[in-house]
Amino acid sequence: MWPRYVAPAHLDDRALHTTLAQMADECGNETFALQTEIAITRADNRAALAAYSAPTLILNGGCDGICTPQHHLAAAEAAPHARWITLPDSGHFLPLEAPLTVADALRNWIKETL
Incomplete structure (x- = not known):
């Protein structure tokens, strides 16, 4: 599963692996099972996104490899006021894989939006 979660550049990042393993351990099996159930039974909420009028x-x-860019594109196309940004060298754990890039993207979006 690891290669589906992180970008190729982070496959050998032991610190990232350790951090994520600790986070998973802290959540426990019950939370993991609940998160998995929510993920596989999640309804298509694009209609709600279409009705959402705030900047997104x-x-x-x-x-x-878990929430692919195609999934995000579908959400961006549904949300009328969405800005979609893909960080090409990151995987599923953006804030851990590229914290400064995520911070810059958020900062720039806030400046442009507010």
């Missing part, structure tokens, strides 16, 4: 930032990792 959709940020994803280009190497995310």
